[in-house]
Every structure is written in C-alpha cells, then in structure tokens.
Amino acid sequence: MKAIVLFAHGARDPRWAAPFERLQKLTQDALPEVAVRLSFLEFMSPALPALVAELAQQGCQQISVVPVFLGQGGHVLRDLPLILDSLRADYPAIQFRHSGAVGEDAGVLMAMRDYCVTQI
Template sequence: MTPTDNTTPLQGVILLGHGSRDPLWRAPLEAVLARIQQTQPQLPCCCAYLELTAPSFAEAADQLIAQGVRQLRVTPMFLGTGKHAREDIPRLVADLRARHPDVTVEVQDSVGEDARVTALLARIATERP
C-alpha cells in the first residue's frame, strides 16, 4: 500500500521501551518484535526507546509513517505505569500528533497492566521450568 491509496489506512505498531546503554537489555523487546514479524509479516512494527538507545520514539514513528502507516498503536513495554508512561509518553505522542495530524495514534496501557501478563508472570514465578 502506498500513502496515496484510498483504502483502509495502514496500521503499524511501536514497541516502546525505556532504553539502556547495555545492548543485551534490548534482547527481550527485540524478541517480541521478531515474534510479531514472524506471525504478522504484513504488519509494520518496530522498537523505539525513550532514552539511551536508538531509535527514538520520534525516529521510529517517522520511519513507519514514511512507509504509509496512518494508524499507529504505541505499546509501552513497561511492567507498571510510572512517570515515563504518565508524563513522557503523552508528551511524545502530542508532539507526534502535532507533526503528523493525519495519523491516528493509540497508546495502550503498559503491558504489565494487562491481566494476561500478570497471570503469566505469576505462573513463571511459581512453576518449575
């Protein structure tokens, strides 16, 4: 699909993490990305980071938008809803909306707030491998 098509807007996903100087820190987030790419290869998806790691949220969003994405889902890959989720992400999304008013942006709750994730974490904590 090209940005000029008059069909359903292309959807995309940003997996948004905190970031770290340690490159090994990114491995779990990139594993989620790889799983999405494997199971939904038609879905534009990428990782982005709030700090210390590239690409930034703005860079990742611009990259997806350049591919024709017009509906963007932001998935904060945090266990809880702290300052980043309450303050930083809404500010970044407001900046994105100002720069790209033709793009719809949906921000999900932090993944750790999802009952499916907390149930899985409880299982992992209590079951033997």
C-alpha cells in the same frame, strides 16, 4: 499501512534490548501484515519521533504504541503522552493509539505468575 511500536525504556548496555527484540520478532510473526517496530525512550535508538518519521515516509496511517513497561510509572503517564501530543501535531494524517503498560494487563501478570511458581 498499520504499525505497532513496542515502546521500551532503553539502557546503556545493548544486551538489555535482547528480550524486547525477541518480543518484536514474535509479534511480527503473529501479525505479518503489520509493521512491528521497537523504539526506546532513552539511551538506545530509534527514539519514537525518529521511528514515526520513518513510518510516515513509508505511508503509515495508523500507529499503535504499546509501552513494554511493567507499570504505569512517570514515563508512561507523563513522558509518553507529551511525546504523542507532539507527534500528533507533527503528523495529523496518522492516527495514533496507545495502550497502558503491558505489565498492568491481567493476562501478562498471570503469565508472569505462572513463570514464578515454576521456580520453586
């Protein structure tokens, strides 16, 4: 079993998660054979360690963590690697992968630009 975890910051207002939930559904629809889950760094559940525990119980062998952040700030550069190091130690049978912040991708930036230019 493979999984993609969309890793977001989290917020106190539950409405903040709505676009990430839509992204999760869109991604799951595109990859029906992969478990697509949403996880948060803080304020919201599930946290990444709790989600990985659940995926491990389901027999997951590979987890790709995709930070759905606009930039490579401290959470992506410092916090996430520490969490992943701990998870790798706790779950040595699972192969963990992670990408850079989604907002750093050229295609994502172009899609955002296209949206912005339609607002004039």
